[in-house]
Amino acid sequence: xxxxxxxxxxxxxxxxxxxxxxxxxxxxxxxxxxxxxxxxxxxxxxxxxxxxxxxxxxxxxxxxxxxxxxxxxxxxxxxxxxxxxxxxxxxxxxxxxxxxxxxxxxxxxxxxxxxxxxxxxxxxxxxxxxxxxxxxxxxxxxxxxxxxxxxxxxxxxxxxxxxxxxxxxxxxxxxxxxxxxxxxxxxxxxxxxxxxxxxxxxxxxxxxxxxxxxxxxxxxxxxxxxxxxxxxxxxxxxxxxxxxxxxxxxxxxxxxxxxxxxxxxxxxxxxxxxxxxxxxxxxxxxxxxxxxxxxxxxxxxxxxxxxxxxxxxxxxxxxxxxxxxxxxxxxxxxxxxxxxxxxxxxxxxxxxxxxxxxxxxxxxxxxxxxxxxxxxxxxxxxxxxxxxxxxxxxxxxxxxx
Numbered sequence: 001x002x003x004x005x006x007x008x009x010x011x012x013x014x015x016x017x018x019x020x021x022x023x024x025x026x027x028x029x030x031x032x033x034x035x036x037x038x039x040x041x042x043x044x045x046x047x048x049x050x051x052x053x054x055x056x057x058x059x060x061x062x063x064x065x066x067x068x069x070x071x072x073x074x075x076x077x078x079x080x081x082x083x084x085x086x087x088x089x090x091x092x093x094x095x096x097x098x099x100x101x102x103x104x105x106x107x108x109x110x111x112x113x114x115x116x117x118x119x120x121x122x123x124x125x126x127x128x129x130x131x132x133x134x135x136x137x138x139x140x141x142x143x144x145x146x147x148x149x150x151x152x153x154x155x156x157x158x159x160x161x162x163x164x165x166x167x168x169x170x171x172x173x174x175x176x177x178x179x180x181x182x183x184x185x186x187x188x189x190x191x192x193x194x195x196x197x198x199x200x201x202x203x204x205x206x207x208x209x210x211x212x213x214x215x216x217x218x219x220x221x222x223x224x225x226x227x228x229x230x231x232x233x234x235x236x237x238x239x240x241x242x243x244x245x246x247x248x249x250x251x252x253x254x255x256x257x258x259x260x261x262x263x264x265x266x267x268x269x270x271x272x273x274x275x276x277x278x279x280x281x282x283x284x285x286x287x288x289x290x291x292x293x294x295x296x297x298x299x300x301x302x303x304x305x306x307x308x309x310x311x312x313x314x315x316x317x318x319x320x321x322x323x324x325x326x327x328x329x330x331x332x333x334x335x336x337x338x339x340x341x342x343x344x345x346x347x348x349x350x351x352x353x354x355x356x357x358x359x360x361x362x363x364x365x366x367x368x369x370x371x372x373x374x375x376x377x378x379x380x381x382x383x384x385x386x387x388x389x390x391x392x393x394x395x396x397x398x399x400x401x
Contacts, residue, residue, distance in 0.1 A: 035337030035377065036344060039370040043345025044352075046366040051353040054361045066099075067138070067200055068241055069259040070228040070248050081106075082255040086223045088248045089131070095247065097236035102137030102229040104204070105129040107219045109185040111208055113168050117183075125164045126207040127184050129215035137229045138201040145173040145193030152192060153211035156218055158182065159193040161205040170194065184208065187218045201229065323387060331378035338374025342367050 070092075072081045085091075089103045107129055110122040132148050135141065147159055165171050170180045170191055180191045189210065198205050215221035228248060232240045245253035346362050353360040 032333050032337035032340065035334045035374055036341035038377075039338045039341030039374055040345040040348065041341075042370050042373070043342060043362070043366050044348050047345065047349030047360075047362045048352055050361040050363060051349065051358040052356075055356075055358040066232050066234045066237055067259075068230045068232060068237065068244060070230065070244050071257050071259075072224075072226045072249070073255050073257050075255070081224070081226055082249050082252060083222075084224050084226065084249050084256075086225070088225055089228055092228060092230060092244065092247050095240055095243070097233045097240050098230055099233060100133070100137045100231040102134040103131045103225040103227070104134065104207075104209070104229075105215070105221060105224060105226045107184075107210070107215050107221050109219045111164075111168075112183040114181075115183050115188070123164075123167050125167060126203070127215075127219065128204070128207045128209050129212050129219070129221050130159075130209040131212055134204075134209070134229070135195075137231055138198055138204060140198045140201070140204065141196045143172070143194050143196040145191070147193050148209065148211045153213040154217065155211075156187055156189045156214055157192045157211065158184065158189040159195060159209040160191060161195050161207050161209070162197045163202075163205040164208050165194045182208070184210065185219055189218075203227075327379065327383065331375060334374040334378030335371070338371045338377075341374070342370045345370065 072084050074081055089101045092098060093101045105128065107127045109127040110119050111125040111127050112119070112122050130148060132150060132153065135147055142159075143162070145159070148157070160168065160170060168182060170182075172194060173179060173191065181188050182191060183189070189208075195205070195209075210219065212221075216223060230240070230244065241258055244258050245256040249256050346367060349362050350360045
């Protein structure tokens, strides 16, 4: 009479898989430690360079990797600027990849420190009509005082660039004291602010900024912008550059000079691709080391547990059940090691990044991928030992008892 085969459910396989780790705890810990080190190494070699790359990317982004500059060029024959429409900034802002637009215009007015200085001895600084939203586009900040606003646009007020402030001897505004004044054209303007240095727009540093409406009223400004600063989403920067001139001045795009993307953008893209290749190579080595360690442990485990295998086979366990037991044990060891390694890798990456004043970047994909990789490694490392255990003849296994 043939005895019916007992089917093992997932819970039964789980208990059988934990039999080895419970009875050989030190070996289980060492086996799990091996895969933990592999997964932790994978997360660390991904996380730490990613944090470093993010810090480098932030620094490169500060150099204007997504900033384009559209400037109207003087006609060599007529010595005049093209009449760029006043609506050019609004039209450019409607290009989908464009994030911000700032506008300035050269008023061609002379800038002097005081009325006592004759016009022919002007400072050589440029008087620019500027929109209120210029500063964030060019990455500028106020060093002293305040910037132009709708409340000051119609009044004769001015903000000095860093170089212009030095030349005019007005490097800071003292609260409680009368605001200094300068002369632009034939009109006296009150200085309300001084800008900090602007690496992305050195021409603004050498200028004095007047509100758009004030320039129209007091300096005879004709409402035609001469320079547009455009912030663009980096992946589309070349596409926007190709249409920017025609958008700014459709009658003759050749009269508009567009700056090429910053060399910092090229460096940033090269850095990203270099780091990506390094990440993949180091992660692959770490996983390979962990897989070899687990496979070796499972093979040794099968050799040492031949008596257990033979006894279970003699009591009616099928080859499938033996395979399932050892495969479950391998997967459990790797899963526990993978979870522990993921936690260690996250903590290690965060600690190192904080110690270097980097933003802690821990890609979620690397953590989830590490745990998933541990499961895959557990299956691959356990297949051969599990098959070997299931094909072990009961008589041969029991002969060692």
